[in-house]
Amino acid sequence: MIKKLTIKEIAELSGVGKSTVSRFFNDGYVSETVREKIEKVILEYNYEPNAFARGIKARNNRFIGVIVPCLDSTITSTILMQLDNRLRILGYIPLIINTNHDICLELANLENLSRLNVEGIVLVATEVRDEHREFVKKSKIPVLFVGQICDETYSIANDEIEAGKIIGNYI
Known part of the structure; x- marks a missing residue:
């Protein structure tokens, strides 16, 4: 079974802070360069947010x-x-x-x-x-x-x- 990534792990793999990843997921301002880094990690690891936790x-x-x-x-x-x-x-x-x-x-x-x-x-x-x-x-x-x-x-x-x-x- 594949382990689900956490926001902290996405931040580490992207080289950005947890708050930046949080802003990304909440449609806050994130520069285009940082957005691309985060999206690359999400695609590479097939990340899907926890709908219940977000809900x-x-x-x-x-x-x-x-x-x-x-x-x-x-x-x-x-x-x-x-x-x-x-x-x-x-x-x-x-x-x-x-x-x-x-x-x-x-x-x-x-x-x-x-x-x-x-x-x-x-x-x-x-x-x-x-x-x-x-x-x-x-x-x-x-x-x-x-x-x-x-x-x-x-x-x-x-x-x-x-x-x-x-x-x-x-x-």
Whole structure:
């Protein structure tokens, strides 16, 4: 397996600084001579930038975090399939995280996704705690709760009481 080059290695092979290589990749000013040196190294070593690493640094990276309590549930599977299809149609990339019904892991992954700079988070929450509400209040990332109501953000939940009344009246 061929080792991927780092920006540092490209800089060394090109005889320029890391910041110059960074400017090159971010379409900043680089002299034509230096540009040619960097392009020569890139072509020679078949360098391809890490799309994920570049994406998490970007403001509009098109990643949506999806946190679910389990992967072996018919309901969760259905939600994930439909969500995945819709996100892809809209040009987003879902990052799916399973918590195994562990609320501490759920909360930790909210923070992890925030650090990854995702554009949004869909949370199929086990339950809504004060920690969830605090995260929503302090985060600039939009969060959608599915299956639970969180007054601090958007929520989608079935109204079982009303559904029961409608079914009872129908019968």
